[in-house]
Amino acid sequence: MAERTGLREGAARVFSLAAAIFLVFMMIFTTLSVTLRYVANWTGENDVDIMVWAFATCIFIALPAVTLRDEHVVVDLIDHIAPKRTVMVMRWCGLLLVMIFLAISFYKAVPVALEKMEFGETTMSLDINRFWYWLPMLVGLACATLAAVVVALSWWRAGVPDQSESGQPS
Numbered sequence: 001m002a003e004r005t006g007l008r009e010g011a012a013r014v015f016s017l018a019a020a021i022f023l024v025f026m027m028i029f030t031t032l033s034v035t036l037r038y039v040a041n042w043t044g045e046n047d048v049d050i051m052v053w054a055f056a057t058c059i060f061i062a063l064p065a066v067t068l069r070d071e072h073v074v075v076d077l078i079d080h081i082a083p084k085r086t087v088m089v090m091r092w093c094g095l096l097l098v099m100i101f102l103a104i105s106f107y108k109a110v111p112v113a114l115e116k117m118e119f120g121e122t123t124m125s126l127d128i129n130r131f132w133y134w135l136p137m138l139v140g141l142a143c144a145t146l147a148a149v150v151v152a153l154s155w156w157r158a159g160v161p162d163q164s165e166s167g168q169p170s
Contacts, residue, residue: 008150012068015143019062026054049123053133060140063102067147070161072098088160095155099148106141113138 029050036042066072074094079087113134115121121130155161 012065015065022058057136064143102145
């Protein structure tokens with residue numbers, strides 16, 4: 001089990017690092033854009049297109065890491081007073097809903113992304129095909145769906161961990 005958990009954490013680190021790179025890029029890009037605007041009177045007409053792409057990439061590339069680490073936002077109103085078995089059933093239901101939501105989101109996003117590519121819809125200022133904006137979403141949703149399946153298999157084999165073990169606060 002430790003080896004599988006190590007593989008899960010390793011994969012989560014790769015996705016986290018990729019998301020962090022895009023976050024750092026956004027911070028540096030914003031700083032440079034604002035500085036150049038004041039120092040050199042440069043107007044960054046393309047800034048919005050670049051930032052939208054970087055932001056979407058950051059969010060959707062981080063999603064598999066969040067899923068692998070079981071760090072989705074939770075509201076534990078009754079977890080402390082409900083029987084342990086009830087909490088375990090609720091966690092399984094939550095994971096199943098996450099899997100369904102991610103799979104449906106991916107399924108619904110694929111035709112839209114392909115439509116952008118087929119019809120050549122581009123961004124206003126940079127003239128980049130909008131498919132490239134959808135690609136990080138597709139990759140993130142597909143990988144997060146697979147990550148949820150991996151978590152479910154892990155839970156099936158080793159049992160549902162306590163929230164304190166899965167990265168959630170107790």
